[in-house]
Amino acid sequence: WALAGWFPWLLWAYACCWSTGFCGKVVVWPTDASHWINVKVLLEKLVLRGHEVTVLVASSNLLIDYQDTSSPFAFEVLQVPFTQETLDDAMDEFLNFWMNEVPNLSPWKFMWRMKKDQEIFTDMLKQTCNTFVMNTQLIAKLKQANFDVLIADPLAVGGELVAEILEIPFVYSFRFSDGNVVERLCGGLPAPPSYVPASTSGMTDRIISVFRQITSEQQAHLFCCPSISSCVLQENLCALQTSPFSLDSEIWLIRTYWDFEFPRPFLPNFEFVGGLHCQPAKPLPKEMEEFVQSSGKHGIVVFSLGSMVYNLSDEKSNIIARALSQIPQKVLWRYKGKKPETLGSNTRIYDWIPQNDLLGHPLTKAFITHGGTNGIYEAIYHGIPMVGIPMFADQHDNIAHMRAKGAAVALDFSTLTTQDLADALKTVLNNSTYKENALRLSKIHHDQPVTPLDRAVFWVEFVMRHKGAKHLRPAAHHLTWYQYHSLDVLAFLFTCTAIAVFILVKCCVFCCRKCGKGIAKRKKE
Numbered sequence: 001w002a003l004a005g006w007f008p009w010l011l012w013a014y015a016c017c018w019s020t021g022f023c024g025k026v027v028v029w030p031t032d033a034s035h036w037i038n039v040k041v042l043l044e045k046l047v048l049r050g051h052e053v054t055v056l057v058a059s060s061n062l063l064i065d066y067q068d069t070s071s072p073f074a075f076e077v078l079q080v081p082f083t084q085e086t087l088d089d090a091m092d093e094f095l096n097f098w099m100n101e102v103p104n105l106s107p108w109k110f111m112w113r114m115k116k117d118q119e120i121f122t123d124m125l126k127q128t129c130n131t132f133v134m135n136t137q138l139i140a141k142l143k144q145a146n147f148d149v150l151i152a153d154p155l156a157v158g159g160e161l162v163a164e165i166l167e168i169p170f171v172y173s174f175r176f177s178d179g180n181v182v183e184r185l186c187g188g189l190p191a192p193p194s195y196v197p198a199s200t201s202g203m204t205d206r207i208i209s210v211f212r213q214i215t216s217e218q219q220a221h222l223f224c225c226p227s228i229s230s231c232v233l234q235e236n237l238c239a240l241q242t243s244p245f246s247l248d249s250e251i252w253l254i255r256t257y258w259d260f261e262f263p264r265p266f267l268p269n270f271e272f273v274g275g276l277h278c279q280p281a282k283p284l285p286k287e288m289e290e291f292v293q294s295s296g297k298h299g300i301v302v303f304s305l306g307s308m309v310y311n312l313s314d315e316k317s318n319i320i321a322r323a324l325s326q327i328p329q330k331v332l333w334r335y336k337g338k339k340p341e342t343l344g345s346n347t348r349i350y351d352w353i354p355q356n357d358l359l360g361h362p363l364t365k366a367f368i369t370h371g372g373t374n375g376i377y378e379a380i381y382h383g384i385p386m387v388g389i390p391m392f393a394d395q396h397d398n399i400a401h402m403r404a405k406g407a408a409v410a411l412d413f414s415t416l417t418t419q420d421l422a423d424a425l426k427t428v429l430n431n432s433t434y435k436e437n438a439l440r441l442s443k444i445h446h447d448q449p450v451t452p453l454d455r456a457v458f459w460v461e462f463v464m465r466h467k468g469a470k471h472l473r474p475a476a477h478h479l480t481w482y483q484y485h486s487l488d489v490l491a492f493l494f495t496c497t498a499i500a501v502f503i504l505v506k507c508c509v510f511c512c513r514k515c516g517k518g519i520a521k522r523k524k525e
């Protein structure tokens with residue numbers, strides 16, 4: 001800790017502790033990349049409220065800077081067996097695959113590559129998990145520290161195991177799974193495919209929704225409990241549990257909200273805290289502000305493909321640059337690759353942009369985005385219409401939501417032409433319905449009794465104070481699939497009905513025969 005910088009914070013934090021009478025200890029099993037950017041905001045707020053935050057971090061990672069001495073968190077570094085280079089190469093390969101190779105692949109080659117990529121990353125996550133489990137010294141130290149809660153993300157294999165080892169409750173921060181499989185099977189969250197679209201299937205197609213729910217089922221084993229059994233501690237925690245998915249988070253902090261989601265059933269231990277990282281815009285750096293002001297009445301367009309994609313092929317970057325040069329707005333483009341030859345005089349390239357501050361600038365007219373949840377939420381927060389160029393992960397789903405809400409135009413990255421991008425930009429900039437819809441979402445987002453960040457903090461603290469939130473846990477976790485769908489009850493009722501009908505029919509037949517015989521007798525007489 002750089003105590004000097006944090007001293008005022010600390011004072012304030014202790015004041016908080018005194019007033020609430022509770023300072024806790026939080027340990028974090030983080031997911032890297034954009035997930036980290038999001039959860040970091042929550043952790044910073046927890047530090048501000050007087051809690052101690054310790055992050056378990058792999059020595060090779062993408063965005064978690066554990067050497068940053070000004071960080072408010074304590075880090076425990078796990079010396080993982082894979083090198084930074086291996087990780088960076090895998091990431092480059094992954095991005096290259098999605099950005100340059102996908103359009104030329106046959107569907108089944110594509111599936112095979114997807115599976116291979118997933119294995120590579122899951123393997124590194126497992127190695128990280130193993131490194132932790134085998135570090136008995138660290139485990140002893142952490143146990144002694146008496147943590148109150150663990151914060152994890154189901155996509156980082158092993159969080160639930162770490163919590164189990166440290167014997168503390170855990171909270172998930174989560175956004176997305178294909179076919180809603182993780183929330184459904186690990187969290188027990190109902191998601192009827194008839195009206196809750198299975199992610200990435202688009203918004204309306206019910207056949208695809210049902211199909212994706214079924215096909216995604218086996219993926220659950222990657223993320224739910226069996227991720228644990230793949231760790232060194234084979235002697236399966238799963239075996240101890242009544243159902244494979246009963247090692248469940250106390251609270252799920254879902255990184256969306258009703259401005260983004262469509263109404264769906266949810267459980268009391270699910271809290272929708274989308275946009276918790278968003279803040280009012282701060283002033284821009286001087287040079288950037290001057291450039292923005294030079295746009296005059298036309299305003300500016302902000303363009304970023306996210307924290308991971310910083311490099312495009314020459315062909316793509318020229319296609320994009322040419323389209324950008326055709327609009328009257330000034331464009332601020334976050335890009336680290338080679339400067340494209342067709343770059344217009346209205347476009348400036350930056351290594352890094354203060355994205356939230358730019359989106360909150362009064363002159364900002366549109367946002368060109370890859371569709372990551374963080375960026376989408378910054379646009380919703382500030383009411384900025386979008387042009388979406390989704391590539392992988394939850395990005396297609398995010399853009400599909402925004403398009404369905406009328407706040408975005410979607411483009412296909414692999415077939416992108418200059419004309420497509422130019423047209424999309426002109427539509428979003430000229431047709432006021434996109435701006436109106438974005439503003440409508442923004443108003444919904446801001447009109448909440450408690451901010452998403454405060455709600456997230458409340459529930460983490462709740463779990464710390466009460467050592468869990470078991471009273472919010474649905475009994476669904478203890479049911480088998482046929483009990484869950486009440487098939488056993490239906491079978492029982494069906495059997496009862498069948499027996500009753502059978503007896504009734506038998507009686508009728510018996511009576512009829514008797515009557516028939518009686519009548520026949522009388523006739524004879």
Ligand SMILES: *[C@@H]1O[C@H](CO)[C@@H](O)[C@H](O)[C@H]1NC(C)=O
Nearest residue numbers: 096099100311312313314337
């Ligand atoms: C990114 O840049 C490097 C070097 O500048 C280049 O070798 C690589 O091919 C680029 N990646 C893509 C996707 O074009």
Ligand SMILES: *[C@@H]1O[C@H](CO)[C@@H](O)[C@H](O)[C@H]1NC(C)=O
Nearest residue numbers: 422423425426427429430431
């Ligand atoms: C968009 O609107 C501007 C000004 O209102 C106009 O000059 C321009 O031609 C319009 N573009 C399109 C594609 O309609």
Ligand SMILES: *[C@@H]1O[C@H](CO)[C@@H](O)[C@H](O)[C@H]1NC(C)=O
Nearest residue numbers: 406427428430431432433434
């Ligand atoms: C603007 O966009 C909306 C939604 O796509 C469309 O219904 C409407 O016709 C457009 N308006 C104009 C003037 O093009």
